[in-house]
Amino acid sequence: MAVTITWKISQEFHNNETEKWIYMVLLKAVGTETVDSKAYESTYEQCVELSMPATLIDYSTFNKQETLVNAAKAVLETEGITSIENTLKDDIYKQQHPLSSIPPD
Numbered sequence: 001m002a003v004t005i006t007w008k009i010s011q012e013f014h015n016n017e018t019e020k021w022i023y024m025v026l027l028k029a030v031g032t033e034t035v036d037s038k039a040y041e042s043t044y045e046q047c048v049e050l051s052m053p054a055t056l057i058d059y060s061t062f063n064k065q066e067t068l069v070n071a072a073k074a075v076l077e078t079e080g081i082t083s084i085e086n087t088l089k090d091d092i093y094k095q096q097h098p099l100s101s102i103p104p105d
Contacts, residue, residue: 003033003089009068010045015052020059024049027072031088035096042091044084048072 011026024047031042050071062068073081 003031003092005085005088006030006032007069007073009065009072012063012068019056020063021052021056022050022059022062022068023052025068025072027069027076029084029088031085031092033092033096040092040095042088042095044088046084048075050075 006029008028008030009025010028012022013024015021015023027046027048029044031044033040062071076084
């Protein structure tokens with residue numbers, strides 16, 4: 001099976017209560033994989049600053065998981081996204097293939 005990666009915004013930060021312009025989000029990526037009924041998970045979080053657009057998008061339209069995740073990923077670009085995904089996959093691989101163990105009694 002392959003590692004599944006789920007992207008989510010854990011928190012958003014507003015400039016004020018009137019415009020509710022979202023200037024930063026806490027982006028969370030979770031990698032999971034189940035092998036032989038054992039679940040492995042790795043988590044990565046990063047604050048991502050968003051640029052203020054020339055025309056503000058209505059808060060009720062913009063404040064959606066998919067829209068915010070896409071905005072944050074656009075800031076990270078393909079290289080940043082690939083780096084995060086590879087970090088998660090590597091961490092899960094290390095969990096599955098540890099380089100240390102506890103010796104038996």
